[in-house]
Amino acid sequence: MAFDIEMIKKVYANMPQRVDKARALVGRPLTLSEKILYAHLWEGTPSQSFSRGKDYVDFAPDRVACQDATAQMALLQFMHAGKSKVAVPTTVHCDHLIQAKVGAKTDLAVANSQSKEVFDFLSSVSNKYGIGFWKPGSGIIHQIVLENYAFPGGMMIGTDSHTVNAGGLGMLAIGVGGADAVDVMSGMSWELKFPKLIGVKLTGKLNGWTAPKDVILKVADILTVKGGTGAIVEYFGEGAIAMSCTGKGTICNMGAEIGATTSTFGYDDSMRRYLIATGRQDVVDAADQVASYLTADPEVYANPETYFDQLIEINLSELEPHINGPFTPDRGTPVSKMKDEAAKNGWPLKVEWGLIGSCTNSSYEDMSRAVSIVEQAVANNITPKAEFGINPGSEQIRYTIERDGILAAFEKMGTKVFTNACGPCIGQWDREGADKGEKNTIVHSFNRNFSKRADGQPHTHAVVTSPEMVAALANSGRLDFNPITDTLLNDNGEAIKLNPPVGDELPNRGVDVEDAGYQAPASDGRAVEVVGSPTSE
Template sequence: MAYDIDMIKKVYAQMAERVGKAREVVGKPLTLSEKILYSHLWDVEADKAYGRGKDYVNFSPDRIACQDATAQMALLQFMQAGKKKVEVPTTVHCDHLIQAKQGAKKDLKRANETSNEVFDFLGSVSNKYGIGFWKPGAGIIHQVVLENYAFPGGMMIGTDSHTVNAGGLGMVAVGVGGADAVDVMAGMPWELKFPKLIGVKLTGKLNGWTAAKDVILKVAGILTVKGGTGAIIEYFGEGAKSMSCTGKGTICNMGAEVGATTSTFGYDDSMERFLRATDRNDVADAANEVREHLTGDDEVYANPELYFDEVIEINLTELRPHLNGPFTPDLATPISEMKEKAKENDWPINVDWGLIGSCTNSSYEDLTRAASIAQQALDKNLKPKSDFGINPGSEQIRYTADRDGLLKIFEDLDATVFTNACGPCIGQWDRSDRKGEEKNTIVHSFNRNFSKRADGNPNTHAFVGSPEMVAAIAISGRLDFDPTRDKLINEDGEEVMLDEPKGIELPTNGFEVEDAGYVAPMEDGSGVEIKVAEDSERLELLTPFEPWDGENLLGAKLLIKAHGKCTTDHISMAGPWLRYRGHLDNISNNCLIGAVNAFNMKTNFVKSQLTGEYGGVPDTQREYKEKKIPTVVIGDHNYGEGSSREHAAMEPRHLGVKVVIVKSFARIHETNLKKQGMLGLTFDNESDYDLIQEDDTFNFIDLKDFAEGKPLTVEIVHSDGTKDVIKTNHTYNSNQIDWYKEGSALNLIKKLNA
C-alpha cells in the first residue's frame, strides 16, 4: 500500500531539533500537539511562539487523503495546477457513493454500475498524478488511513471532517476543504489558525460494558457540539495508555462532533502493537527511536492546567456506558438513566435497527466485542428484536473477521453485512422497513445522528453508542434496555442476562486479506488520458477562470441582498446536489437557492434588473452572465459559515458574480472566495448594508489601485439616480491580490509552474 517510510524517517530525523527550537521560543515544556505543529511549520524553524486561537500559521502536512464525494472537485482543480504529480503523498478512497440495500455483493455491483463514471475518473486521475487509489469496497477512508498511512507525530489533512480519526495513531490530522488539499498537492503551504489546546486527563481503566466510545460520548456531553471549536483535544494519562489504538481512533474520530480542529494521543505501546499488527514494523522501530518527541513533556501532563487552555478529567473506572441522541451527538444519557429520559421525552422505545460500523467503530476489536454479545443471543436462544446491519471498516477487517468466524455470528442472527463503506452513516441507505415518515428509533455506532442523516426521515430518532451496546439493544429491541441489570426472556420463556462483552484487540492470527482494493499509480502517468464524456451529468472538466482585466469594475448589478444567516449550505446545498459535486455547471443550479432575499424574505426569488421579473437566483444570474453584466452579492454577518466546501465560492464565480460585500465573513469561505478569484469585501460601516436597494448598480471606482491594506471605494447608484459612496475593507495580502489578478490561485500556480 506504499506508505512512505522514507518520508516518515525524514519527519523523525528533523523532530529533535525542531521540537528543541520550539521549546526555546515558547519558553516552556510542550504538549504533543505543539510538538507536531511546530515541527511541521512551512517556514521550517520556529522563530516565535504563536498565539493560540489568534495567529494564522503556514504548515507543511505529510499526507493528504480524499474521499470520493469531495475528491472529484479537488482533483478537477488539481488538474489545472500544471503539475505532473502531487507534491505530497495522497490517496483517494471510494466509500461515500455506495448505497446500502441488499448486502455487500449486490450493493457494490450496483454502485459500480451507477457511479462507474465517477470511479473511473478518480482512478485515472490518481494514476496520472501519482495518487494511491482505493477502489469501491476497499473500505472507509479513515479506517484505511489508520491501517496503512497514519503514523505517530505526523500531520495530515483530508477532504473529510473525520480525517481526525488518525489522531488515534498520534497524528495531528485535520479535515479541510478541497481547495486547501489542492494547494498542498500542488506544493503550497496549508494555513491554519494556531489552535487552542484542551487537555483531557484519563485516569483508571475501562471495564465491563464501558468502551472507548463512551469516553467521547461523555466528552461530547461536557463540551457540547461547539465546545471544541478551534482547539486540539489532547488525551493523556494512565487511562489513555490502557486503551487500544483503534479505541483511541474512535475517540479522536468523534472529536469532530464537538467542533474540535482535531484530537490526538501520545505514542504508546498500544500504537506500537497496532503498527506491528498492520505490517509496519519499520514505522514502529522508527517511532521508538524518537519516542520522547511523540508525546507531551512530563511536566505538561503533571500540571496540565498550566499548559492547556482547558482541562477535563475523566475516571475510566467510574465511567458508565452512554447513548447519545436523538438528533444531536452531544445529548449524553448514561444507559442507566435511559428509562426515565426516554419516557420524559416520549422517544420511541422500540428499536427498529442496530447498525454497527462507520469509520468510528468498525475495527477488529469493535467487531469482536459486538460479536461476543451476538454470540450470546445464539447461545442463550434469544431472537434479536431489531434488524442488524454491519459495515466493516475495510476489506482487511472484513476478510479477517470472516476468517475468524465473526461475521458468521451476525449472519446467524440474520444480520445484513453491507459493503465496507459509509452506507447508512451518510444516508446511503435504501431502508426498506419504513418508507413513510413515522416516528421510530434506531441505534448505531456511528458518529453523527442529525435529523434525516441515516435514512432521510426527520422522525427517525438515532442514538449513538458503542458497538457492543448497539448489539445488546438490537437483541433486546428496546432503547431503555440496560444490560448491566435488565433481564431478557428467551425463546424458551426463560429469563437470561447478557454477560459483559469480551474483545480481542488485534487478531491472534494476524490480519489477512486477499485483495485489499488498492491500486498503485504508474511511475510515469504522463501518458494517462483523463476521459470525461461531453454529455456527462456528473463530471465536467474545469475551464480556468478569466484573469482580471486590470480595470475598475463598473455597472455591476445587485443579484441578491441576503438576509441573516447565509451558510455554505444556503449558498451551495448538499443532499441531492451531492450527485453533481464534480460538475460545476450543473451544481451551480443550486447557487444561493437557500439564501433569504432581504427584500421579500423569500428564498430563491430575486428581481432581475434586466426584465423586472422575479425568478430563481441561478436562472436570474445566468441571464446576467449571458449579457456579460457583472453582479454583486450582499450579505450579513458571518457570511459563508459552515463547511469548507469550495463549491460555495466556485459557483458564484462560475456564474459571473464578481463581488461579495458583507458585514463579516466566515474565514474559510473568505479564503475560498479569494482562491477562486472573487472580490470579497466588508462594509467599513456595517449600517451601509441598509443603504443597498433592490435595483442598485455598483461601481468600484478605485479597484485599479487594489493593494494590501487599502480600502476600496464603492459608488452605489440607486434607481432614482441618487448615489451613495461607501468605504469597504478587505484582507487580501499581496500574494492573494496576485490570485485576484490571475483569476484564481490555481491560475497563479499554473503560471509559476509553466
C-alpha cells in the same frame, strides 16, 4: 499501498531540532500538539512562538487523503495546477457513493454501475498524477488511513471532517475543504489559526460494558457540539495508555462532533502493537528513536492545568456506558438513566434497527466485542427484536473477521452485511419502510445522528452508542434496556442475563486480506489518459 517510510524518517529526523528550538522560543515545556505543530511549520525550523487562537500560521502537512465525493472537484482543480505529480503522498478512497440496501455484493455492483463515470475518472486521474487509489469496496477512508498511512507525530489533511480519526495513531489529522487539499497537493503551504488546547486526563481503566466510545460520548456531553471549536483535544493519563489504538481512533474520530480542530494521543505501546500488527515494524523502529518527541514533555502531564486552556478529567473506572441523542450527538444519557429520560421526552422505546460500523467503530476489536454479545444471544435462543446490520471498515477487516468466524457468527443472528463503505452513517441507506412516516428509534455506533442523517426521514430517532451496546439493544428491541441490570427472555421464556462483552484488541492470527482493493499509480503518468476529463489535454 505501502507507507512512505522514507518520508516518515525525514519527519522524525527534523523533529528534535525543531521541537527543541520551539521549546526555547516558547519558554516552557510543550504539549504533544504543540510539538507536532511546530515540527510542521512551512518555514522549517521555528523562528518565533505563536499565540493560541490568534496567530494564523503556515504549515507543511505530510500527506493528503480524499474521499470520492469531495475528490472529484479537488482533482479537477489539481489538473489545472500544471503539475505532473502531487507534491506530497496522496490517496483517494471510494467509500461515499455506495448505497446500503440489499447487501454487500449487490449494493457494490449497483454502485459500480451507477457511479462508473466518477470511479473511472478518479481512478485515471490518480493513476496519472501519482495518487494511490482505493477502489469501491476497499473500505472507509479513515479506517484505511489508520491501517496503512497514519504515523505518530505526523500531520495530514483530508477532505472529510472525520480525517481526525488518525489521531488514534498520534497524528494531527485535520479535515479541510477541497481547495486546501489542492494547495498542499500542488506543493503550497496550508494555513491554520494556531489552535487552543483542551486536555482530557483519563484515569482508571475501562471495564465491563464501558467502551472507548463512552469516553467521547461523555466528552461530547460536557463540551457540546461547539465546545471544541478552534481547539485540539489532547488525551493523556493512565486510562489513555491502557486503551487500544483503535479505541483511541474512535475517540478522536468523534472529536469532529464537538467542533474540535482535531484530537490526538501520545505515542505508546498500544500504537506499537497496532503498527506491528498492520505490517509497519519500520515505523515503530523509526518512532522509537524519537519517542520522547511523540508525546508531551513530562511536566505537562504532571501539571496539566498549567499548559492547557481547558482541562477535563474522566475516571474510566467509574464511567458508565452512554447513549447519546436523539437528534444530536452531544445529548448524553448514561444507560441507567435512559428509561426515565425516554419516558420524560416521549422517545419511541421500540428499537427498529441496530447498526454497527462507520469510520468510527469498525475495527477488529469493535467487531469482536460486539459479536461476543451476538454469540450469547444465539447460544441462549434469543431472537433479536430489531433488524441488524454491519459495515466492516475495510476489506482487510472484513476478510479477517470472515477468516476468524466473526462474520459467520453475525450472520447466524440474521445480520445484514453491507459493503465496506460509509453506508447509513452518511445517509447512504435505502431503508425499507422508512417512508411510512412513523416515529421510530434506531441505535448505531456511528458519529452523527442529526435529523434525517441515516435514512433521510425526520421521524427517525437515532441514538449513538458503542458497538457492544448496539448489539444488546438490538437483541432486546428496547431503548430502555440496560444490559448491566436487566435480563432478556429467550424463545423458551427463560430470563437470560448477558455477560459483559469480551474481544481481542487485535486478531491473534494477524490481519489478512486477498485483495485490499488498492491501485498503485503509474510510475510515469505522462502517457495516462484521464477518463471523462472535461479538460483538453
